[in-house]
Amino acid sequence: MTHGHGHGQPGESPVVKFLISGTVAWTFELMGGHYMEFLKISKQTSNLSYYQLTRNMIQHKGLIGVLDGFFPWGSVQCFIKGASFGFGQAFGHNLLKGQVSDFSAEVLSGGFGGGFQGLMMSPLLLLKTRVMTMPELRKSGGMVETTIASTRVGMKVVKEEGLSALMKGSFLFSSKRVADWTTRFFFAEVVSDALKQRKARNGTSGPWQQVKLNFYEQSTASLLGGALSATATLPIDVLVATFQDASKAGQKVSILGIWKEKIREGGVASLVQYSCRGYVARVAHVAATTLLMKSVSSFVYQALGR
Numbered sequence: 001m002t003h004g005h006g007h008g009q010p011g012e013s014p015v016v017k018f019l020i021s022g023t024v025a026w027t028f029e030l031m032g033g034h035y036m037e038f039l040k041i042s043k044q045t046s047n048l049s050y051y052q053l054t055r056n057m058i059q060h061k062g063l064i065g066v067l068d069g070f071f072p073w074g075s076v077q078c079f080i081k082g083a084s085f086g087f088g089q090a091f092g093h094n095l096l097k098g099q100v101s102d103f104s105a106e107v108l109s110g111g112f113g114g115g116f117q118g119l120m121m122s123p124l125l126l127l128k129t130r131v132m133t134m135p136e137l138r139k140s141g142g143m144v145e146t147t148i149a150s151t152r153v154g155m156k157v158v159k160e161e162g163l164s165a166l167m168k169g170s171f172l173f174s175s176k177r178v179a180d181w182t183t184r185f186f187f188a189e190v191v192s193d194a195l196k197q198r199k200a201r202n203g204t205s206g207p208w209q210q211v212k213l214n215f216y217e218q219s220t221a222s223l224l225g226g227a228l229s230a231t232a233t234l235p236i237d238v239l240v241a242t243f244q245d246a247s248k249a250g251q252k253v254s255i256l257g258i259w260k261e262k263i264r265e266g267g268v269a270s271l272v273q274y275s276c277r278g279y280v281a282r283v284a285h286v287a288a289t290t291l292l293m294k295s296v297s298s299f300v301y302q303a304l305g306r
Contacts, residue, residue, distance in 0.1 A: 012094070012301055017086035020304070021297045025082020026075065028292055034074055035066040036285040043278035044238045045133050050281070069131040071147040077124035081117055085181070085293055088116030103189055110185030111178045113293075118174030123166035125173065127154050169240055176236045183232055184290045188225025195221060219295045226290030230283045235275035237282060 029037075035057075042053045057065040067074075092112025096105040131150045157165050193208075195217050200208035213221070230237075239258065262274045 012090045012298070014087045014090040014094070017090040017297065017301060018083045020300050021086025021293060022079040022083025024292050024297050024300060025085075025289070026079045028288065029070070029074065029078035030067075033285060033288060034070045034078070036281055036288070038066060038069065040237075040278040040281035040285055041129055041133070043281055069128045069150060072151060074128045074131075077121050077128055080121050080124065082293065082297070084120040085113040085117040086297055087113075089113030089181075089293070091116075103193070106189055107182060107186045110294075111182035114177035114179075114181030115174060117181070118170075118177030122170040122173045126166060126168055127157065130157065172236075173240055176233065176240060179236065180229060180233050180286075183229040184226050184286070185294065186225070187228040188221045188290060188294055191224045191228075192218065192221040215295065215299055219291055222291040222294040223287045225294075226287035227283050229290070230286035231279075234279060234282060238275055238277050 025033075038057065039050055039053055042048070043050065046053070048056070054066075057068065059065075061068075070078075089109045089112060093105055093109035095112075096108055099105070100108070127150070130153050161168075192213060195213055196211040197208045199211050199213075200206075262270045266273075
């Protein structure tokens with residue numbers, strides 16, 4: 001099986017891609033992705049080590065504690081995250097194909113998917129983040145009890161802070177999604193082109209632009225592209241997590257205010273340290289999600305279409 005630029009090839013139905021991408025994303029999050037994101041968000045809002053954070057997740061509930069926040073908000077969110085991205089990316093690629101270069105169409109289609117994804121899932125991310133950053137939910141209750149408590153968090157937010165609170169940080173988040181997925185696809189395509197040029201130098205006939213990468217090579221490009229993107233956009237990710245932290249409920253939070261606070265605490269070094277919180281967990285999670293959305297979902301789409 002080969003892949004070129006066309007992971008979002010014309011002919012990929014946005015509706016079918018919606019269903020496939022949503023299912024792929026949900027399965028990944030259930031099997032470990034949610035735990036990785038749990039670590040990332042928790043690390044970005046605390047100074048505990050990854051070991052301490054994991055211990056806090058499981059010390060009262062056992063391993064099932066790593067799924068806190070997954071039901072219902074995280075589960076709904078991860079399906080919508082994948083499904084909305086798949087729809088937007090396929091739609092964007094179909095719209096751009098033939099109007100711009102293949103490279104540009106692929107990169108910009110990632111931005112299309114990210115923007116649509118951001119608008120759809122911002123309220124759900126806020127609710128899931130609130131659950132993840134509420135210490136009282138770490139201490140007791142099984143999955144059913146935690147699911148009920150998580151649902152009540154949503155009702156409590158609307159009751160105490162108003163319906164508009166669900167869109168807290170939504171502009172920043174949606175802009176971040178565009179930046180995230182545009183850079184993920186950009187770096188993945190840069191790596192993909194480098195791999196094509198390497199294959200051409202090793203004896204593949206024809207110009208390197210016509211070289212086809214197999215699924216494993218394209219997957220490598222997606223993983224590396226995701227890791228590079230995570231590094232470039234980490235400071236914005238930390239800001240979003242801070243905006244939506246449960247401890248900030250009801251407060252007016254500004255980017256400049258956060259920066260000033262961190263500089264007062266320990267100078268520029270403190271600001272840099274703050275901006276790089278959760279780096280390892282974020283790189284791992286972003287690399288995996290880029291692989292899923294850019295390579296695996298299209299692989300499944302094409303396999304089902306055979």
